[in-house]
């Protein structure tokens with residue numbers, strides 16, 4: 001909310017009597033924003049009451065009334081420029097709150113519904129032989145860690161090497177072609193990545209080969225372009241001065257890249273990688289196709305179907321047992337766990353960039 | 363150490379644009395040679411051709427000869443990486459490696475060149491180079507701190523220490539003081555006077571007083587007009603250039619009538 005920091009001045013006439021325009025304009029009192037907001041809310045509540053509106057129209061009405069009220073009042077006292085400023089602030093703030101609403105709603109819902117089964121059993125038991133109550137997602141958590149881990153192991157070297165090629169070596173047609181295909185890959189729907197992995201494994205290992213590794217391959221297809229893009233950006237912002245300084249010492253090119261360019265960019269690169277992991281760890285469709293699902297623990301990614309948190313959550317919801325409630329609870333808790341993993345990854349990314357960032361200490 | 367460079371009919375091109383035409387000069391060992399001239403006349407381009415740094419720009423190419431003590435730097439089998447080990451360079455803006463400490467910055471040349479040195483040997487080289495760059499007393503208590511925490515002038519002397527740690531024969535400096543304050547400039551100039559005892563130094567400068575103060579020889583580059591190649595007008599002992607130059611263009615430039 002915009003509040004002016006200058007002290008409230010009495011709302012006297014703007015034009016001095018002698019007709020010359022004064023530079024001093026009136027200012028709304030400090031409580032103006034909140035006051036108008038309160039008035040708008042009361043008015044909107046009355047109207048909503050009369051017309052029998054629900055909550056959403058009430059909030060919308062409040063926002064509109066506030067914007068109109070504050071800018072009208074401000075135009076009267078403070079003049080056109082400040083009024084526009086206040087109206088614009090109101091619109092931008094409303095848009096921000098609107099964007100925040102679904103996010104907060106999802107977080108609150110997932111936490112409140114997921115907490116029911118957020119217990120020790122959930123993290124230590126699989127679903128083997130469980131009907132109805134009890135059971136856990138140990139097998140799915142391990143499956144998510146294994147598939148995402150393998151995907152990271154494959155994507156980071158490939159993605160990073162591609163980025164290094166693009167920034168340090170590639171200038172001609174090949175580089176342009178790679179950039180183009182990376183762009184295309186960024187837009188691949190995740191289900192297509194799953195079908196690709198499924199088809200690849202069907203061709204190489206026979207039809208119906210579904211395992212954790214196939215899922216990891218599918219995730220890599222989604223992850224590689226993200227890693228390439230973010231690493232490329234980070235390598236590009238390494239100043240050429242540093243490369244020149246290293247070359248001038250008589251350093252071969254590969255060493256300049258390895259010892260000077262990469263360490264300078266490592267903070268940004270690892271942040272990008274962590275965010276790429278966070279991006280694919282919650283993927284459902286490709287894993288549904290390529291990794292399958294199972295109720296028991298399978299830690300071998302090269303043989304047999306493997307449970308993952310997203311797919312687990314999906315199945316618990318889509319085909320619940322009887323009674324239905326324990327399944328739904330498990331689905332919510334799986335979603336909560338996934339959300340926590342993503343949050344931890346984001347925190348890790350932040351600490352990494354703090355840790356590695358070049359310091360200018362004295 | 364300290365080698366003589368003979369440049370013969372050097373042309374430098376960026377693609378089809380000839381930036382420098384037909385430069386011939388002899389750069390004397392154990393002396394400072396200053397290159398002066400208006401902006402865009404190819405001084406940096408020429409300087410970079412002396413250690414093949416221009417090859418980092420894909421379109422740049424060179425015709426002619428650069429001979430350092432009977433070794434043609436552009437001979438077919440000559441590796442540009444080796445050339446740069448013998449001909450070091452200091453840049454306009456100080457550019458210490460931001461991820462490395464002061465110590466590691468100075469040792470970077472050794473490590474990047476794969477010289478396997480014992481810890482004590484590296485220590486010696488680092489101290490010697492920092493002393494050589496007149497920086498030792500200022501940083502000896504914080505060698506493990508990042509180089510980017512130093513002042514601009516200290517950073518530039520750190521870069522000089524880094525350059526001399528690999529023991530080149532020649533040191534090229536492209537406007538090394540133009541980003542520095544007067545006091546740091548003075549420190550770097552003092553340093554040049556010391557370094558010329560052991561090195562061949564070539565410095566590009568926009569500051570005529572600086573050229574007059576620090577150099578033994580001065581070369582004047584000029585350009586006929588935009589789009590024309592830069593040329594070496596004349597090179598001679600610095601007092602001669604500043605008192606009785608052969609060409610009127612030189613005299614006009616030095617007296618500040620153009621450029």
Ligand SMILES: Nc1ncnc2c1ncn2[C@@H]1O[C@H](COP(=O)(O)OP(=O)(O)O)[C@@H](O)[C@H]1O
Pocket residue numbers: 376381400401402403404405406407408419
């Ligand atoms: N990387 C480059 N590509 C193309 N032309 C260049 C490049 N660098 C410099 N030039 C051109 O070469 C000429 C000489 O530039 P430069 O050597 O930087 O001059 P100086 O250092 O004397 O100011 C200028 O006309 C400049 O535009």
Ligand SMILES: [Mg+2]
Pocket residue numbers: 405406407
């Ligand atoms: Mg220049």
